């Protein structure tokens with residue numbers, strides 16, 4: 048059964064007279080125990096999906112569709128019910144650990160507060176967190192608690208944030224770009240960290256990233272996003288090993304070990320999307336049909352793909 | 361800090377002597393109210409030599425500085441014939457009371473209204489507060505004072521026009537003096553709060569499932585207060601400046617009205633003393649602000 052089911056999720060932001068279409072008609076579900084990846088280049092709408100799930104987008108965002116968690120629609124919850132889900136059932140590991148930690152509060156308080164409002168003894172919670180911190184390769188956690196965030200290194204902050212998101216043992220962890228902005232060494236550490244989280248907790252995870260190595264390493268299934276839409280969705284090994292959609296092919300070829308062939312062109316303006324396939328301006332397989340008609344998601348050998356010519360490739 | 365004090369003293373000293381009207385002559389006229397025309401040349405000369413007013417300015421100034429540093433004596437009033445320090449000590453409590461109460465009002469009202477306004481961003485109550493405070497920052501203090509007197513004392517007869525001593529007397533001058541600061545503090549608090557509420561750590565705190573009041577009081581307030589504290593420091597300065605006029609209007613027996621009186625009487629030592637007192641208070645407040653800032657922001661404390 049699916050733990051999380053996303054149905055026709057669209058998010059728009061007003062921008063003056065126009066609207067920015069950040070996410071359009073996204074469908075997918077995350078099964079219990081699996082790690083589901085969302086990849087795509089910067090601005091494709093990955094973070095917006097993650098934030099929309101917990102209703103953390105700014106108030107001006109126009110959200111439509113439904114998000115079912117255990118069959119319950121998160122968008123119809125009252126604020127107090129939503130608070131019970133946030134951090135407890137679903138927790139978010141934000142994109143930028145440096146920004147996610149409050150600079151004027153000690154780390155200890157920021158860890159402790161995960162257990163607030165939950166009827167759990169803070170001391171018990173703290174003990175659990177400290178154990179978790181040790182497991183997550185943080186040395187000397189006690190001392191670390193008495194420091195302020197700016198006194199930690201980037202990798203340590205990342206682990207600390209990971210620890211905060213995990214210490215309540217949520218059913219679903221949404222991790223947004225865990226490797227962004229990390230130096231190569233810390234990046235390797237992050238891969239190790241996520242493999243560890245996955246192995247030891249068997250948690251369901253929604254991993255948002257544009258790090259294909261990390262995605263291949265830890266994800267079971269992957270959705271590829273382009274300009275706010277999902278263009279391909281299948282098992283991780285298939286998406287990254289034998290990509291079908293021209294955009295995914297481009298992404299894979301742009302990897303350093305595949306020769307670093309960058310995708311030419313830019314993704315379209317999100318205020319006025321082009322007619323036809325959103326990718327046609329950059330696609331080398333495009334035909335007449337691609338300019339006229341927007342391709343629908345179609346089932347293809349067990350996976351999903353949004354391309355007029357999926358069977359040709 | 362010492363340098364600032366020195367510069368301010370020098371500036372007042374020379375400015376006071378640039379204003380037209382011989383010091384000795386004016387002092388005399390002031391003491392002999394009603395008999396101004398009878399002031400004779402000899403009397404003027406007598407005063408001048410008693411206080412060495414004929415010496416070059418810089419000599420007068422350095423004599424004053426020397427006295428101040430060596431004996432702690434900053435002069436004697438020409439008019440009251442009393443030590444300036446004594447006069448200051450007499451008037452200081454009233455000013456501290458007025459400025460202190462105004463500042464407390466400015467902080468409490470300004471900060472709470474700013475937070476409220478930020479939480480209600482772009483709703484009607486936010487717009488109303490912003491328009492009202494726009495008037496607050498743009499109206500000059502003396503005008504507000506006259507308006508308040510007109511409405512509350514003369515029309516509604518709710519508060520005395522002027523005077524000192526009881527709580528009723530404090531009401532109008534404190535309101536007039538603090539209005540500008542309330543508005544200024546409210547506006548920075550609102551902007552700063554809005555900016556803080558858009559930060560990622562606020563979003564993460566929400567993701568942890570914390571209720572809004574905890575997010576505001578624990579995560580947002582401290583961060584949002586950093587720029588507000590700086591503004592409060594500046595407001596304290598403009599408040600002390602504003603007090604000069606407000607005290608005069610409400611006949612409040614503080615340093616401000618003493619300053620105005622002694623300027624028109626050319627009572628130089630007293631002017632000098634008042635300015636010194638006001639600047640010292642101002643610097644003291646800035647020192648406090650710096651301390652508070654360092655206390656609130658660990659990034660400054662630990663470099």
Ligand SMILES: Nc1ncnc2c1ncn2[C@@H]1O[C@H](COP(=O)(O)OP(=O)(O)OP(=O)(O)O)[C@@H](O)[C@H]1O
Nearest residue numbers: 060067069088089090091092093094095096105317
């Ligand atoms: N608050 C907002 N207001 C207006 N537009 C927004 C807002 N948040 C996101 N967007 C727009 O939505 C689109 C998707 O943004 P999103 O942050 O989801 O991208 P992303 O895939 O996470 O990229 P990255 O890899 O850089 O994190 C972008 O075009 C962005 O400009």
Ligand code: SF4
Nearest residue numbers: 324327330337354355
């Ligand atoms: S629909 Fe056409 S343009 Fe779009 S990806 Fe497929 S081939 Fe390329």
Ligand SMILES: [Mg+2]
Nearest residue numbers: 093094142224
């Ligand atoms: Mg993102």
